[in-house]
Amino acid sequence: MSVLAVRALCKRYGDVVAVDGLDLDVRAQECFGLLGPNGAGKTTTIEICEGLVVRDSGDVEVLGCTWERDARALRERIGISLQETQLSEKLTVRESLSLFRSFYERPQEVAHVVGVVQLEEKIDARIGSLSGGQKQRLAVACALIGDPELLFLDEPTTGLDPQSRRQMWDVIDRFRASGRSIVVTTHYMDEAERLCDRIAIVDHGKVIARGTPAELIAEHGPPPRTEVRTVTATLEDVFVSLTGRHLRDD
Amino acid sequence: MIDAARPPHARRWLERQLVQLTFVRFREFVREPEALFWVFVFPILMAAGLGVAFRSKPASTVTVAVVERRGAPDGGVAKVLAQDKAIIVRELPEAQAREALRNGKVMLVAIRDSAGVVTYRYDPANEESRLARMTFNDALMRAAGRVDPLTAVDEHITEPGSRYIDFVVPGLLGMNLLGSGVWGLGFALVDMRRRKLLKRFVATPMSRPQFLLSFILSRLGLLVLEVAALIGFGVLAFHVPLRGPLWVLAFVCVLGSLCFSGLGLLISSRVRTMEGASGLMNAAMLPMWILGGVFFSSSKFPALMQPLVQALPLTAVNNALRANMLEGASLSAMVPELATIAAWAVLCFSLALRLFRWK
Numbered sequence: 001m002s003v004l005a006v007r008a009l010c011k012r013y014g015d016v017v018a019v020d021g022l023d024l025d026v027r028a029q030e031c032f033g034l035l036g037p038n039g040a041g042k043t044t045t046i047e048i049c050e051g052l053v054v055r056d057s058g059d060v061e062v063l064g065c066t067w068e069r070d071a072r073a074l075r076e077r078i079g080i081s082l083q084e085t086q087l088s089e090k091l092t093v094r095e096s097l098s099l100f101r102s103f104y105e106r107p108q109e110v111a112h113v114v115g116v117v118q119l120e121e122k123i124d125a126r127i128g129s130l131s132g133g134q135k136q137r138l139a140v141a142c143a144l145i146g147d148p149e150l151l152f153l154d155e156p157t158t159g160l161d162p163q164s165r166r167q168m169w170d171v172i173d174r175f176r177a178s179g180r181s182i183v184v185t186t187h188y189m190d191e192a193e194r195l196c197d198r199i200a201i202v203d204h205g206k207v208i209a210r211g212t213p214a215e216l217i218a219e220h221g222p223p224p225r226t227e228v229r230t231v232t233a234t235l236e237d238v239f240v241s242l243t244g245r246h247l248r249d250d
Numbered sequence: 251m252i253d254a255a256r257p258p259h260a261r262r263w264l265e266r267q268l269v270q271l272t273f274v275r276f277r278e279f280v281r282e283p284e285a286l287f288w289v290f291v292f293p294i295l296m297a298a299g300l301g302v303a304f305r306s307k308p309a310s311t312v313t314v315a316v317v318e319r320r321g322a323p324d325g326g327v328a329k330v331l332a333q334d335k336a337i338i339v340r341e342l343p344e345a346q347a348r349e350a351l352r353n354g355k356v357m358l359v360a361i362r363d364s365a366g367v368v369t370y371r372y373d374p375a376n377e378e379s380r381l382a383r384m385t386f387n388d389a390l391m392r393a394a395g396r397v398d399p400l401t402a403v404d405e406h407i408t409e410p411g412s413r414y415i416d417f418v419v420p421g422l423l424g425m426n427l428l429g430s431g432v433w434g435l436g437f438a439l440v441d442m443r444r445r446k447l448l449k450r451f452v453a454t455p456m457s458r459p460q461f462l463l464s465f466i467l468s469r470l471g472l473l474v475l476e477v478a479a480l481i482g483f484g485v486l487a488f489h490v491p492l493r494g495p496l497w498v499l500a501f502v503c504v505l506g507s508l509c510f511s512g513l514g515l516l517i518s519s520r521v522r523t524m525e526g527a528s529g530l531m532n533a534a535m536l537p538m539w540i541l542g543g544v545f546f547s548s549s550k551f552p553a554l555m556q557p558l559v560q561a562l563p564l565t566a567v568n569n570a571l572r573a574n575m576l577e578g579a580s581l582s583a584m585v586p587e588l589a590t591i592a593a594w595a596v597l598c599f600s601l602a603l604r605l606f607r608w609k
Contacts, residue, residue, distance in 0.1 A: 020590065027604055050453055051453070052449060052452070052453055052609060055608075072455060075453070075454055076455050079448075080450060080453050082446055082450055082453070084446060084450070085447060085450045086445035086446065086447065087445075087447065087448045087450075088274070088278060088282040088447070090277065090282070091277060091278070091279050092276060095274065095277065098265070099267075099268060099271065099274050100269045100454060101265070101270075102261075102265055102266060102267040102269075102270035102271075102456040103451075103455050103456040103457075104454070104455060105455070118275075142450075146454065146455075167600035
């Protein structure tokens with residue numbers, strides 16, 4: 001069963017074609033990655049799926065509903081984190097989440113969501129005092145507070161240090177483990193490989209490749225090298241294990 | 251942990267979105283010290299400054315130098331006029347008296363010679379000197395026994411309501427309603443659009459009418475404090491009168507604040523940057539500060555401009571506030587003003603809601 005079905009989606013801004021006949025299928029309980037260089041049309045696509053941008057043509061079905069008919073119900077059922085949303089710096093984490101919580105009919109408790117994104121110690125801190133990684137996790141907490149079935153995360157780890165990225169991955173893993181679905185955009189390949197069940201690579205508004213990370217590597221990767229070397233960890237793994245994966249937010 | 255046990259309508263009132271949104275508005279406001287200064291402290295400083303600068307002067311006194319020449323009869327002028335509060339007599343030698351007149355320390359020199367003849371030295375072109383001569387001469391003649399052929403009685407009026415401070419406090423109140431409505435809504439909304447927070451909110455099931463209503467509610471909540479602070483200061487420090495019914499005053503303030511909030515909403519409906527917003531806000535408010543009768547009566551503008559001047563919402567608010575506070579007028583006496591304010595409110599809100607961009 002697919003939680004998101006996009007068919008022949010098109011969107012242009014003036015002369016610029018942002019999305020040019022794009023197709024997507026996201027299945028239930030999977031983490032789906034939308035990859036591509038800047039300006040490829042990822043954000044436009046995801047914002048059309050979130051009901052924030054109106055498409056020119058094509059069909060979009062989210063959780064079996066369309067934005068034209070079921071906008072209000074869909075808003076209850078999806079959670080989103082936009083690129084670069086700046087929450088009010090003068091509010092605390094708890095106040096911000098309480099505000100978002102009040103918008104939903106069947107929300108999660110604030111304390112629960114704060115636990116999921118590991119911000120317990122910062123719950124009464126002003127948002128202005130949080131680090132970049134903490135702000136980003138709070139943005140995801142705002143997306144989780146409505147207890148969504150489908151989560152859209154637009155570049156949730158851009159600009160974060162390695163520890164913060166790992167913490168974000170944990171949040172995403174836990175959400176998927178609870179049996180729900182995620183659409184995530186990124187331009188970090190290691191992140192996509194680590195997080196996503198399936199991937200679509202987008203360029204010039206079209207999907208140019210799709211499949212599981214392993215399929216994509218097998219199909220499009222360079223021929224296997226015959227060097228005699230065992231690569232068991234990346235440099236980033238080493239860095240993270242040396243500096244500590246958690247609780248090093250500041 | 252899905253909270254399915256509790257149906258949505260059973261939410262505690264504190265968890266309702268209108269309450270949450272309104273609380274957030276208050277929190278953001280009180281956590282902004284600059285906003286607190288401009289809304290509460292600045293109008294009071296302004297009223298205090300203007301009240302002191304344009305205070306009614308105490309009953310005017312005249313200062314006169316008296317020169318008693320050698321051989322002048324007994325019963326000197328100084329003694330005769332000692333009881334007269336309107337005249338301050340300084341007995342001086344002739345040379346010093348002339349010097350005091352030259353450098354403006356006295357307005358008049360009265361010289362009494364040995365024959366008892368009084369000579370006044372003064373510049374007749376100087377109003378104050380002429381006033382001093384008349385006052386002094388009058389007092390002197392009466393003291394010497396002059397009887398007036400007619401009886402005349404003075405009745406002094408310096409009652410509250412006719413002073414500059416009485417005029418300016420309602421004007422400052424109107425200006426404050428304008429500023430906090432336009433700035434309070436405009437800057438907050440443009441800032442939220444710039445930070446993509448508006449876009450984030452409309453991606454939730456948030457009710458857009460309740461979101462906008464929360465701005466109005468918090469505005470009205472703060473209004474009570476703002477009005478109380480400024481009026482309270484005017485009444486306590488300067489005895490500014492409140493002649494009309496207080497509920498009419500409250501009604502005018504609420505209607506005016508709604509109107510200016512609508513203006514703020516309209517200004518912020520499309521703008522994306524703070525610079526753009528402050529430009530538009532100044533363009534909207536500056537003409538009203540000048541034409542709207544804040545510091546001086548808008549009737550000073552030529553008749554040709556009056557239709558424009560009277561049509562401005564700030565003019566209408568100020569006129570209605572003055573009619574209520576100074577003349578004790580009730581609602582029926584300010585129908586044209588109230589109609590103007592209401593028309594602006596409807597116009598601004600309907601345009602703003604049509605133009606408003608969430609994304």
